[in-house]
Amino acid sequence: MDLAKPHRRFNPLTQEWILVSPQRATRPWQGAVEKPASAIRPAHDPKCYLCAGNTRVNGVTNPSYTGVYVFENDFPALLTDAVGKQDEVIEPVFLRAQQETGVCRVICFSPRHDLTLADLPAEEIRGVIDAWVEQCTELGARPDISYVQLFENKGEVMGCSNPHPHGQLWATAHVPTEVEKETCGQLAHRGLLQEYLAHELSDRSRVLYENDHFVALVPFWAVWPFETMILPKHAVRRIVELDASGCDGLADAMAHLTSAYDRVFDVSFPYTMGVHQAPYDGEAHDEWHMHLHFYPPLLRSAAVKKFMVGYEMLAQPQRDLTAEQAAERLRACVR
Numbered sequence: 001m002d003l004a005k006p007h008r009r010f011n012p013l014t015q016e017w018i019l020v021s022p023q024r025a026t027r028p029w030q031g032a033v034e035k036p037a038s039a040i041r042p043a044h045d046p047k048c049y050l051c052a053g054n055t056r057v058n059g060v061t062n063p064s065y066t067g068v069y070v071f072e073n074d075f076p077a078l079l080t081d082a083v084g085k086q087d088e089v090i091e092p093v094f095l096r097a098q099q100e101t102g103v104c105r106v107i108c109f110s111p112r113h114d115l116t117l118a119d120l121p122a123e124e125i126r127g128v129i130d131a132w133v134e135q136c137t138e139l140g141a142r143p144d145i146s147y148v149q150l151f152e153n154k155g156e157v158m159g160c161s162n163p164h165p166h167g168q169l170w171a172t173a174h175v176p177t178e179v180e181k182e183t184c185g186q187l188a189h190r191g192l193l194q195e196y197l198a199h200e201l202s203d204r205s206r207v208l209y210e211n212d213h214f215v216a217l218v219p220f221w222a223v224w225p226f227e228t229m230i231l232p233k234h235a236v237r238r239i240v241e242l243d244a245s246g247c248d249g250l251a252d253a254m255a256h257l258t259s260a261y262d263r264v265f266d267v268s269f270p271y272t273m274g275v276h277q278a279p280y281d282g283e284a285h286d287e288w289h290m291h292l293h294f295y296p297p298l299l300r301s302a303a304v305k306k307f308m309v310g311y312e313m314l315a316q317p318q319r320d321l322t323a324e325q326a327a328e329r330l331r332a333c334v335r
């Protein structure tokens with residue numbers, strides 16, 4: 001098959017197809033140009049709700065934290081108190097609704113208002129991973145929680161409301177849709193990501209970086225222009241199963257990947273990233289191999305992003321640059 005011509009690639013995790021149109025990467029662009037986020041920020045911003053010692057919207061004052069700081073989201077999308085038992089009513093039968101409960105927390109990565117994960121040394125990113133593990137240990141043990149979604153929205157183009165380096169977690173009574181899809185994909189092919197990783201580590205065309213424990217790569221089925229994954233070399237179902245050297249390995253891989261991103265267009269690279277792991281629903285989920293996804297929207301400069309509209313919304317995701325071309329550009333930025 002000629003991969004320089006339009007083709008489809010299959011995402012075995014979500015079991016969805018992606019259209020790849022490599023010949024289209026050179027088309028002229030006269031559309032929207034995003035303005036780069038204002039660059040220079042103070043180390044501490046007295047008006048920031050997340051900075052140490054400042055008072056949040058609801059009147060609570062943050063402690064003078066020095067490392068990672070976790071607090072309950074003041075505007076949570078989920079509430080803990082269920083009203084009665086889970087209802088699933090319904091007439092006609094296709095109109096389904098379920099009570100959803102859960103916990104939303106904000107995770108400040110550093111007291112430094114002016115830094116991002118990409119600027120933090122691996123030792124400080126390790127602190128973020130320790131907080132993730134701690135949160136998943138606590139929330140995962142709760143009978144009213146089946147899944148913990150850890151994520152970060154970075155940059156104004158991703159709708160991030162505050163430049164202070166932070167992520168969030170939403171933990172829910174139900175397993176969310178994307179995770180459910182990946183459970184199905186991994187059940188359909190046991191050992192999927194272990195086999196995939198072995199292939200990538202021998203092929204090398206999409207591998208960006210590896211250490212003893214983790215690999216960063218552009219997945220064969222990437223949708224976003226510079227989409228990547230970070231995977232543990234040996235299958236680990238959940239982040240709480242990583243040992244100390246595994247956590248160090250993840251921090252090191254995240255440090256290398258995020259700093260490489262910032263070199264692609266010489267700007268603080270926006271993205272949505274997060275951890276996918278086995279549900280905390282009381283089942284073993286031996287099919288699961290935890291990993292991180294990074295979904296950055298930028299396409300051809302700091303100012304031009306990929307829009308997932310039209311054909312993508314109505315038919316299937318589409319990309320111009322191939323995964324291998326993206327990997328080549330990213331690899332050149334890894335130090």
Ligand code: H2U
Pocket residue numbers: 049055056057058072073074075076106153159160161162166167168
């Ligand atoms: P973003 O990651 O989308 O920027 O969201 C920041 C979160 O911080 C957002 O979910 C919360 C918002 O509800 N927040 C507080 O909990 N308290 C505040 O005082 C400001 C923002």
Ligand code: ZN
Pocket residue numbers: 044045048049050051052112113164
């Ligand atoms: Zn701040």
